[in-house]
Amino acid sequence: MLAYRKYAAMALATVYIVIAFANFVTPFNPMGVIPFHVYMTLAVVLLLKPLERYLPVSPRVAMVIDAALVVACLWLCAHYLLDAYRLQTRMQYVDDVYPRDVAALWLGLVVLLEGVRRQxxxxxxxxxxxxxxxxxxxxxxxxxxxxxxxxxxxxxxxxxxxxxxxxxxxxxxxxxxxxxxxxxxxxxxxxxxxxxxxxxxxxxxxxxxxxxxxxxxxxxxxxxxxxxxxxxxxxxxxxxxxxxxxxxxxxxxxxxxxxxxxxxxxxxxxxxxxxxxxxxxxxxxxxxxxxxxxxxxxxxxxxxxxxxxxxxxxxxxxxxxxxxxxxxxxxxxxxxxxxxxxxxxxxxxxxxxxxxxxxxxxxxxxxxxxxxxxxxxxxxxxxxxxxxxxxxxxxxxxxxxxxxxxxxxxxxxxxxxxxxxxxxxxxxxxxxxxxxxxxxxxxxxxxxxxxxxxxxxxxxxxxxxxxxxxxxxxxxxxxxxxxxxxxxxxxxxxxxxxxxxxxxxxxxxxxxxxxxxxxxxxxxxxxxxxxxxxxxxxxGTALEIIIAAAGMLVACLFWAVFLQGWLFRMLNLIERGAFAALSFAIIIVPTSSVYWWGLVGASAILAGWCFVSAGRGRKAIQVSQ
Incomplete structure (x- = not known):
């Protein structure tokens, strides 16, 4: 039975794709084609996700319920396609709401909510x-x-x-x-x-x-x-x-x-x-x-x-x-x-x-x-x-x-x-x-x-x-x-x-x-x-965008350094905190302001300190050896 579900779903999915591309070539009435899109896609999902996967019911009961839901989806597609002109041209909150309109709402809600639950x-x-x-x-x-x-x-x-x-x-x-x-x-x-x-x-x-x-x-x-x-x-x-x-x-x-x-x-x-x-x-x-x-x-x-x-x-x-x-x-x-x-x-x-x-x-x-x-x-x-x-x-x-x-x-x-x-x-x-x-x-x-x-x-x-x-x-x-x-x-x-x-x-x-x-x-x-x-x-201008992009990359690099606690060498807690603070500040402070350039300068000094101190550490190790 699952094979039949799959074949039916694939058939409906094919129809849906064909209509979508046809709508691209020649746009249809929105109150016909948009509901068609909604309920045809719901029918596909309901077919591919059988009820027995989600509730402890027998396959026979699940098949009957799923068939009813899919038929409801197809009825809704037909309802909106046939009634599209009336729905498109009616005066909202003035013209009558027919019983079939209320029925379409509640039936549509049932299949939509069930589709959401499964998907x-x-x-x-x-x-x-x-x-x-x-x-x-x-x-x-x-x-x-x-x-x-x-x-x-x-x-x-x-x-x-x-x-x-x-x-x-x-x-x-x-x-x-x-x-x-x-x-x-x-x-x-x-x-x-x-x-x-x-x-x-x-x-x-x-x-x-x-x-x-x-x-x-x-x-x-x-x-x-x-x-x-x-x-x-x-x-x-x-x-x-x-x-x-x-x-x-x-x-x-x-x-x-x-x-x-x-x-x-x-x-x-x-x-x-x-x-x-x-x-x-x-x-x-x-x-x-x-x-x-x-x-x-x-x-x-x-x-x-x-x-x-x-x-x-x-x-x-x-x-x-x-x-x-x-x-x-x-x-x-x-x-x-x-x-x-x-x-x-x-x-x-x-x-x-x-x-x-x-x-x-x-x-x-x-x-x-x-x-x-x-x-x-x-x-x-x-x-x-x-x-x-x-x-x-x-x-x-x-x-x-x-x-x-x-x-x-x-x-x-x-x-x-x-x-x-x-x-x-x-x-x-x-x-x-x-x-x-x-x-x-x-x-x-x-x-x-x-x-x-x-x-x-x-x-x-x-x-x-x-x-x-x-x-x-x-x-x-x-x-x-x-x-x-x-x-x-x-x-x-x-x-x-x-x-x-x-x-x-x-x-x-x-x-x-x-x-x-x-x-x-x-x-x-x-x-x-x-x-x-x-x-x-x-x-903004090209220069502003370039400077902002450079600042973003520096801030993101410093955030990675903060997370891993490493830049040329292992960092202590104070250094990691400094990198985190500079990363966040460079992001928040308006680009190219005096404060922003000051933060960039401080970032260069901090990174330079890590590089120099790492080099000194390596030399000290070599001397001791």
Whole structure:
């Protein structure tokens, strides 16, 4: 029976991909195609994740329930496609709400909530249920958060009869952008592009100290340019890099943590940066290229810190070099043409074309270029297999995106956002940094067990108005939220990327998560630079941006030195504390100010002292010998 489920899911996923690309060529009525996207992806997820995996019921009962849920999804697709014109042209809160509209709301909620439970789990489901309960019973709560509540007709209007609520920005981004980037990533990986990235990383840094760890970090960064999923990055890159790291001398927990941290950064790496960046562009109403460019310097700073962290570990422990035979691999030159796809995609984005068009151009090139050489050609069967696989991957992302639309709608329509702003102002007053600490805690808690995009959207809805009210620029505020939601992927006790890496390395989940969290702590420092240093987000003159980038790299290097307690020699606690303080101060103090240049000078003096004192120590040892 499971085989039939898979065939049915693949068939629906294929239909979904075909409609998505048809919508790219000739856009359909939004109130028809967006609900189709929502409920068709839910049908795929419900088919691939049978009920008996999650509840102790007999296979026969589970099959009947799953069949009913899938039929409900298909009915909802038909309902919205047939009723799209009425829904698109009706006057909101004026025209009648029919019984079938209310039925579509509740049936849609049932399949959506069950899809969230199976795909994402209870963390996100609990949040969605809490907001639904607030929308229905808000009048029974204390006066600080109470509001009159929504009637059933009002809830239908808000959630399922316009392009807000269930069909709001997250669902629209899923249909208009994410599905194309997912398809591009699937095509690029299928044609061997991911292996090319790993081979490039190994050849560039494999012969260095900590060559295996650095190859994992660089390979994860490169793969992150075409895949914004931390867990997918771990499972794709870690298959090769985790065994390499363990053979070079790392224990299982260190190897898993290094891969988890490198893969988590893939969500920060332009041009794709994961689902959250597309949503950010839609919310801010700016071209996606501007979002991607803004993320370049912070992403490079993050990877530089992680890279140097691995280097310092190796220097403390004495090498960790890879074997010569492991660095040599298949000839690289005959496969470099496979990189044409991501190059075209990135070029199209930065030339000002829409994200959707850039992704489609990348897909076309990624499909055609491998056919130019015999060693990279693929069969028609392989091509036909990638279509439903792309649909399945897009469906898994779409479920969490869609569910967060409920949170957005209830929070905005009930004025909960304004109430939260008042509460934050009451607690934090006008103190920006005190308020930011509270927001950071909120982001980390929300991100535990949730996909980054879900945590980011909820954080953006609740926290951004407060942050902009305290004087932060909207782009800086969004990136601040985004970074701390990404950090949740390696923050115990629920660290999804660390869990995946620990499973592959055979290490302890908690130890791997703890080590990964320490390695990734630079991500705690970087967002504070967004507050006063807009040049870090590519805002300003060329000279300002260059100076900001240099300062970011210095600060990230010093943070790695602080974490490992080593720079040319072992450092004492005072020296480590000085490096930590300088790292944080260089990030926070406005770039190019007198104080900032003073900090840079102090940094040079401290690093010089470590170098000179290390040399004296070596000479003293030689003399004594």
């Amino acid at each position: 994402v789990g209870w963390p996100l489901l609990s949040v969605v249920l809490a907001f639904l309960a607030y929308g229905l019973f808000g009048q029974h709560l204390p006066s600080l958060v109470s509001f009159p509540g929504f009637s059933l007709d009002e809830l239908a209007e808000i959630l399922s009869m316009q392009t807000v609520g269930i069909f709001d920005t997250p669902a629209q981004v899923g249909l208009d952008i994410i599905v194309f980037f997912v398809a591009f990533g699937a095509v690029f990986t299928m044609t061997g592009g991911g292996k090319v990235f790993m081979d490039i990383a190994i050849r560039l840094v494999g012969n260095m100290n900590a060559g295996a760890a650095k190859s994992a970090i660089l390979g994860s960064a490169l793969f992150g340019t075409v895949s914004g999923s931390a867990v997918a990055n771990v499972t794709t890159v870690g298959v090769l890099t985790i065994p390499l790291m363990m053979r070079s001398g790392m224990n299982a927990d260190q190897a898993g943590a290094t891969e988890a941290v490198g893969s988590t950064g893939g969500q920060l790496m332009p041009p794709i940066m994961g689902t959250s960046a597309f949503v950010m562009a839609q919310i801010l109403g700016v071209p996606y290229a501007e979002i991607a460019l803004a993320g370049l310097i912070p992403a490079l700073g993050y990877y530089f810190a992680v890279f140097m962290n691995a280097d310092l570990i190796a220097r403390k422990q004495g090498g960790m070099k890879m074997g010569v035979g492991e660095i040599a691999g298949d000839p690289l030159l005959p496969r470099l043409h496979l990189l044409a796809g991501p190059i075209v995609l990135a070029a199209a984005l930065f030339l000002g074309y829409s994200a959707k068009l850039a992704a489609v151009a990348g897909i076309v090139v990624a499909l055609l270029v491998p056919m130019l050489r015999s060693n990279t050609r693929f069969s028609l069967r392989k091509f036909l297999k990638i279509i439903p696989e792309s649909g399945v991957q897009a469906a898994e992302i779409a479920v969490s995106c869609t569910a967060v639309g409920i949170v957005m709608a209830v929070a905005i329509q009930s004025s909960l956002v304004l109430r939260f702003l008042g509460f934050l102002t009451l607690i934090g007053g006008d103190h920006l940094y005190l308020s930011l600490i509270m927001i950071i805690i909120g982001c980390l808690i929300m991100g535990m067990g949730m996909p980054t995009v879900a945590a980011y959207i909820i954080g953006a809805v609740l926290f951004i108005p407060a942050m902009t009210g305290l004087g932060m620029e909207p782009l800086s505020a969004h990136y601040f939220i985004f970074y701390f939601c990404v950090l949740s992927m390696v923050t115990p006790p629920v660290a999804l990327a660390s869990y995946a890496a620990a499973g592959m390395a055979g290490g302890s989940i908690m130890k791997t998560g703890g080590i990964a969290f320490v390695y990734a702590l630079v991500m705690f420092v970087i967002p504070f630079g967004f507050i006063n240093n807009s040049a870090i987000l590519w805002q």
